[in-house]
Amino acid sequence: DSGVTQTPKHLITATGQRVTLRCSPRSGDLSVYWYQQSLDQGLQFLIQYYNGEERAKGNILERFSAQQFPDLHSELNLSSLELGDSALYFCASSVDGHPGDTEAFFGQGTRLTVV
């Protein structure tokens, strides 16, 4: 158990819908990262928040947005869903903002299926 909690574990929804994925970081971790993992693209960095502020942005679509709340939990919102958005979405957390300096712990992921 990494200490990072993601809910829900599985999500099936229709095209055009909107979903929210939730992440609770490890106790004491200030940084939260979101990743998308698919068979063809591998693990892709989406966005990072550090203590409530956006710190780094990756290949995140405009239809996707995220935020980190004062209690440090984070949500990833995916809207106008397309079939190609079906993937595993991982949240990770670390004590500070640079994963090269400190270990990032990954949650078990949310498997999103768009039908």
Place this chain on the structure above:
Amino acid sequence: TQLLEQSPQFLSIQEGENLTVYCNSSSVFSSLQWYRQEPGEGPVLLVTVVTGGEVKKLKRLTFQFGDARKDSSLHITAAQPGDTGLYLCAGAPYNQGGKLIFGQGTELSVKP
């Protein structure tokens, strides 16, 4: 666009054999990490290398960071069935916050 190319993509070997996984890029990274991922789980960090030319050993696993900080390798000695899994390399670009660039992964299967 920064990319990390991992090879091979798939590797199936017998218990006791040695293997090497390569991670190459044309970009320079401030550090490089190796992760292992089991089915249904998130990646778990194995090691972080931060200095060009650095070699780190973790039991039967040896990790090397290239002198130019563009490539890395993972060598496993006397592989065991418990080593089976997806191995991922990830590079941290300079001045891009917490962004990590992941390789496509190497799916390793070690047969008893």
